[in-house]
Amino acid sequence: RLKEGRALALDVWSIFSATNLPADCINLGQGYMNFAPPTWITAAAEDALKSVAPNHYSHPRGRIRLREALKAFYSPQFHRDLDVESEILVTSGANEGQYSVFTAFLEHGDEVIMFEPFFDQYLPSVTFNGGKPVYVPLHPPSFSTIKPTSDDWTIDFDELRAAVTSRTKIIIVNTPHNPVGKVFTKNELEAIAAIAEEFNLLVMADEVYDCLVFDGKEHIRIANLPGMWDRTVTVGSAGKAFAATGWRIGWLIAPPSIIQPTLAASTRIIFCTNSPLQEAAACGLEQAKERHFFEIQRSEYDARRAVLSQTFDALGLKYTLPEGSYFILLDISKVKFPDDYPFPPSVLGRGRDFKACWFIAIEIGVSSIPVSEFYCEEHANIGEAYARFAFCKDLDTLHRAAERFQRLR
Numbered sequence: 001r002l003k004e005g006r007a008l009a010l011d012v013w014s015i016f017s018a019t020n021l022p023a024d025c026i027n028l029g030q031g032y033m034n035f036a037p038p039t040w041i042t043a044a045a046e047d048a049l050k051s052v053a054p055n056h057y058s059h060p061r062g063r064i065r066l067r068e069a070l071k072a073f074y075s076p077q078f079h080r081d082l083d084v085e086s087e088i089l090v091t092s093g094a095n096e097g098q099y100s101v102f103t104a105f106l107e108h109g110d111e112v113i114m115f116e117p118f119f120d121q122y123l124p125s126v127t128f129n130g131g132k133p134v135y136v137p138l139h140p141p142s143f144s145t146i147k148p149t150s151d152d153w154t155i156d157f158d159e160l161r162a163a164v165t166s167r168t169k170i171i172i173v174n175t176p177h178n179p180v181g182k183v184f185t186k187n188e189l190e191a192i193a194a195i196a197e198e199f200n201l202l203v204m205a206d207e208v209y210d211c212l213v214f215d216g217k218e219h220i221r222i223a224n225l226p227g228m229w230d231r232t233v234t235v236g237s238a239g240k241a242f243a244a245t246g247w248r249i250g251w252l253i254a255p256p257s258i259i260q261p262t263l264a265a266s267t268r269i270i271f272c273t274n275s276p277l278q279e280a281a282a283c284g285l286e287q288a289k290e291r292h293f294f295e296i297q298r299s300e301y302d303a304r305r306a307v308l309s310q311t312f313d314a315l316g317l318k319y320t321l322p323e324g325s326y327f328i329l330l331d332i333s334k335v336k337f338p339d340d341y342p343f344p345p346s347v348l349g350r351g352r353d354f355k356a357c358w359f360i361a362i363e364i365g366v367s368s369i370p371v372s373e374f375y376c377e378e379h380a381n382i383g384e385a386y387a388r389f390a391f392c393k394d395l396d397t398l399h400r401a402a403e404r405f406q407r408l409r
């Protein structure tokens with residue numbers, strides 16, 4: 001075996017996949033919607049399939065219509081005139097874009113700092129490319145915090161500074177954060193930026209939930225802080241933006257010094273991204289503004305978030321109110337289940353949260369994702385206190401889940 005350990009273990013998405021659970025279990029596990037993208041967007045994909053060029057290879061940088069749409073949409077947000085030839089790269093989902101950055105930049109033994117909990121995919125993406133993940137805690141809200149929000153998950157900047165070594169090459173900043181929902185503040189981003197500058201680090205800004213920020217919070221792009229454009233790659237996702245997670249369309253925005261080597265890696269990994277759906281993503285970005293698409297979508301998600309938060313409030317269950325993303329962390333440390341419950345082998349031998357989530361899925365009828373998966377093995381016990389519920393579902397489904405939660409009391 002060339003590679004072993006956590007990176008090649010069965011992933012949490014497969015264990016808690018809807019196909020492994022009873023058909024009537026309400027799926028609030030893996031973060032995907034139970035509704036389709038808007039028809040004005042899917043119509044563009046249908047048109048693309050009926051014409052010749054978009055059925056064939058696209059340029060490895062991405063189809064020009066999508067790159068032009070990304071330029072028009074993002075240039076004002078980055079306060080610069082983005083260049084479609086050298087500063088924008090279309091990728092097969094955000095995952096592949098990030099993987100290609102690691103392939104392009106990591107030498108064997110280079111270290112990548114990530115805040116823990118971290119989106120699980122970062123770990124294998126780093127180690128498969130010879131890198132070493134280094135974890136800096138997001139400290140959970142203290143036990144005495146009555147109604148914690150994602151803002152109560154905090155960074156100790158001395159710990160961040162202490163994590164940097166001569167081998168540190170990249171720091172991942174995921175805001176809004178999966179699974180916590182934390183929207184990093186300007187102060188936090190400035191402190192991270194100062195460390196990135198001091199130690200000459202590349203910043204991977206995973207901002208795939210940028211369109212989902214609540215409670216008047218502002219999504220701040222670290223690339224826009226003084227001096228940061230040159231060392232930051234910002235990651236975006238059509239899946240999150242347009243309720244189309246299966247399209248596998250994402251993008252990177254960065255200076256040419258980052259895009260060019262990443263393009264070389266991406267070209268050798270996938271050559272190019274699927275073409276027809278790039279036309280659809282382009283259509284979505286082209287028309288989003290005039291349709292007020294993201295404002296409407298945000299208020300829909302706000303209402304979805306409220307169904308779960310109000311349900312947990314009414315039941316006296318403790319959770320973290322997320323200020324961004326579409327995930328909510330429920331404290332499951334008090335959920336009881338019989339030790340001899342018939343857990344499947346994939347769940348036995350994993351943390352307490354795997355068992356609690358499985359038990360809740362089978363007995364309460366709502367699936368979720370155990371949060372220890374977002375921690376390294378050494379710190380997994382911290383994550384065992386939480387289950388992550390996704391609220392990217394229609395209101396009817398969330399109300400049905402709310403009814404079932406009554407039995408969690």
Ligand code: GLN
Nearest residue numbers: 013029030031032121178
């Ligand atoms: N990003 C999604 C989530 O966190 C799905 C990730 C995946 O399936 N790899 O739920």
